[in-house]
Amino acid sequence: MQDQDTKIPITLVVNNTEVKLDILPNTSLLDILRNELGLTGAKKGCGIGLCGTCTVIMDGKAVRACVVSAEQANGKEVVTIEGLGTEEKLDPIQEALIRHHAVQCGYCTPGMIMTIKSFLAENPSPTSEQIKQALSGNLCRCTGYKQIIDAVIDVVSNTKYRVNIDRSSYILGESVPRVDIVDKVTGKTKYTADITLDKMLYAKVYRSPHSSARIVKIDSAAAKKINGVIAVITAADIPGSKFYGKAVQDQPVLAVDRVRYFGEPIALVIAESEPIAESALQKISVEYDPLPAVYHPLDAMKPDAPKIHTEQIYQSLAPHSDAVNTRNILYHFPIRKGNIEAGFAQADTIIERTYTTPWFEHACLETESAIACYDEQGKLTVTAPSHNVYFDRREIARVLGIDKEQIRMIKSPMGASFGKREDIYGQILVALATYYTNRPVKLVFTREETFTVTTKRHPMQMRYKTGVTNDGKITAVEVEIIADTGAYASWAPNILRKAAVHAAGPYSIPNIVVDAYAVYTNNVPAGAMRGFGATQVAFAYESQMDEVAKVIGFDPVEFRRRNLLRNGDTTATGQVLRSAIDPGATLDAVVQQYAIHNRKDARPHHSSKKYGIGLATIFYGIGYGYGIPDIGTAIIELTTDGSAVISTSAIDYGQGLATIFCQIAAAVLGLTLDKVRIITGDTELTPDSGSTVATRQTYVTGNAVKSAAEKLRGEITSFVAEKYRISQDAVTLIENSIQLEPRGKIPLSEIIQQMRAAGRPTKKQARFKPVTQRLDPITGQGEAYYPYTFGTQLAEVEVDIETGEVKVLTLLAAHNVGKAIHPGNVLGQLYGGIAMGLGMALTEEFVISEGIPKTVNFQHYRIPKSTDIPEIIPIILEAPEPTGPFGAIGIGEPAMIPTAPAILNAIANALGKRIYELPASKNKIISILKEE
Ligand code: FES
Secondary structure, X not given: OOOOOOOEEEEEEEOOEEEEEEEOOOOEHHHHHHHHOOOOOOOOOOOOOOOOOOEEEEOOEEEEHHHOEHHHHOOOEEEOHHHOOOOOOOOHHHHHHHHOOOOOOOOOHHHHHHHHHHHHHHOOOOOHHHHHHHHOOOOOOOOOOHHHHHHHXXXXXXXXXXXXXXXXXXXXXXXXOOOOHHHHHOOOOOOHHHOOOOOOEEEEEEEOOOOOEEEEEEEOHHHHHOOOEEEEEOHHHOOOOOEEOOOOOOEEOOOOOEEOOOOOEEEEEEEOOHXXXXXXXOOOEEEEEEOOOOOOHHHHOOOOOOOOOOHHHHHHHHHHOOOOOOOOEEEEEEEEEOOHHHHHHHOOEEEEEEEEEOEEOOOOOOOOEEEEEEOOOOOEEEEEOOOOHHHHHHHHXXXXXXXXXXXXXXXXXXXXXXXHHHOOOOHHHHHHHHHHHOOOEEEEOOHHHHHHHOOEEOOEEEEEEEEEOOOOOEEEEEEEEEEEEEOOOOOHHHHHHHHHHHOOOOEOOOEEEEEEEEEEOOOOOEEOOOOOOHHHHHHHHHHHHHHHHHHHOOOHHHXXXXXXXXXXXXXXXXXXXXXXXXXXXXXXXXXXXXXHHOOHHHOOOOOOEEEEEXXXXXXXXXXXXXXXXXXXXXXXXXXXXXXXEEEEOOOOOOOOHHHHHHHHHHHHHOOOHHHEEEEEOEOOOXXXXXXXXXXXXXXXXXXXXXXXXXXXXXXXXXXXHHHOOOOHHHHHHHHHHOOOOOOOOOOHHHHHHHHHHOOOOOEEEEEEOOOOOOOOOOOOOOOOOOOEEEEEEEEEEEEEOOOOOEEEEEEEEEEEOOOOOOHHHHHHHHHHHHHHHHHHHHOOOEOEEOOEEOOOOOOOOOOOOHHHOOEEEEEEEOOOOOOOHHHXXXXXXXXXXXXXXXHHHHXXXXXXXXXXXXXXXXXXXXXXXXXX
């Protein structure tokens, strides 16, 4: 038998180059490629062959490099993404992916391309079903696969085109190649785990095996003795604040005295290599005194429930919670509109139902990671996936007890987020590690770690009581939302507030009571996820709309139309609605399109299959809302080569924001896109523009970019008018009549040089801030958000009543985006959002039993594959928002919000029975069919 500790010589050919190595036999091919050869295009998304991000071609076949050993690779010929195409000569598959905007975060892209390459070599003329099958082993969380499949079809049909990547266009509304696209399709993009620094150390986290326990003693002496271990850090070593947090600073960086959830970090090992750090974890000994735990918010609210936090934390929350009087309530947000008793008294029928959503995992294909080092000027520099580099810098500084100016925080390219990276995972830990060791330190979570300890979507139990008249008018709605926020607050207050504001849906209801509670438990912390609380309540309110319609004998569409908000109506918070689009427009668009599309002949005739149709219509408030300073900031500088450089901390985690900002600036300045560059997410180089959350950045920072560009344009216009003694009106006229090179025959580079010589400004900063109000703490009344966007989706499903399997046949989706600055991106957000909503509806559930996560890989947490995606019919409505940049508002979160309720309503339509608890798994369907 081969000795696993003895290195063996292997020879392989990688990208046409022979490589000889002495290597441990169980080293994976992926580790050889990444660690020995520096070929980081293949990614470690799961490490157990489930996600496909590590796919390479070995002897002509696509393989998952993470499960191929060195011995198996010996003597083989391997092709990686680095061996496929270059910017100068792209492979036709890479070109097709660019053309179809089939890349968002790009983390799945190299593996996806290698699978396609191998598949088409074997089967050059596949059907679209065969393409879907071929891609089914490669997960993508961003795109919904549609544009990838379309790209492959294009390659198969041998479409003759060259991708124009010189970006010689600036036209708004044109789907130009994204600014980051070439690096992503060629595997050049360096995500955090791909970065290696000189003299770099590796960190690993020792985590709690208990959900609730007092820490009696931590003994790390044996771990420190291991050769190659540099340090073991515990809470006692933290020089500044031992706690951090976004909404509430209740979360220990490393456990202080006690642990509150399974997997909570207790110690940080820093070593010369990852394997040494891992072996040191086994030598750490912690003595625990187990404490009572509570795992459900209803139990946690009971008067005799164990208190999860100290009295000090509850006291600090007192201004915005009932925590002092009620156990473990982190936050309570009330809404009171009208007279609820009178509203129910006017009703002919009152219907009460309870809806439940489970924990959901973001399932970004990149696991959590961070790197810290000191730069040449001695500044502590932290690089990590992040939604907000300024937030992260503030928290790192507090924990280290140093001035924030001594820290530089940089956002690395991100393997998506969907809200996950709005929380901090590795940033503070690597900063501590570098602070103590004075060396670069990298921390990369395993897939199991990411599943186990990172934030999830809040599970919610939502009780709805609706009063309605016989003619279909809703007179009153009472809602109680109880959310499990797990052991720490994260963004729970903000999320529960958003849930409450959206709880009554886009309907005009005179009398409303909402009580939303976030409750501490001993589960993994919950946090931000696409839709931010509005997603869970949409499932509830749109299910309830169908339930009520059914009870009173109304058509669901007609019932919605009778109650939809109109401009001038008031929302649940008493806000007078001002919308550029009629709130019913997306509903009308879907209904009209369905009338055209409806294919009754395609419906199943098999006796075991039931057909159903359902829809959901939603609204969504863009931005932070609630009077929180919601400021977008951008600086644009004109350079002497005639280019513009945008800098903003608003980050692009795959949704395409950077390209949209470039398009906006290019359009205002009259430049082609190749003359516009962008720097994002770096506290040293970019101004604070808040978090990339809440579908706010296209609107908020997009406005700031436009405004900065307009200021510069004004400067140029004035200068040219003065310099060449022509009236400013004439210059403006010339600019407006010439789309490209607005300054006519005078090159911009020359004008900028002249402006600089004359001491005229060539750099401008602009800010944009939407106006919202802090809501009344007793009644929740006020201007909660601005603007609101609307969307409607309709699902056709086929339910197999023998197996419980649900197949979504078609999904029609109508959304208002104000103005589609980049239609390819808009569609990408829509398809990706629908895929995520599909998973939420049918298969996804993060299972926690007694505080211990059970679904810690992609085998058990089942996100949609290429074969699960239905026919999607997008309907993009463009009603320009007067305050949006060129009329644009966002689409990122609204894209997914109606999907699950539309599918659940379709299932109820098919079966005549409803599932009240997501997801609609096969077992649940079989179970309700057995009910009388
Ligand atoms: Fe596929 Fe992000 S683009 S995972």
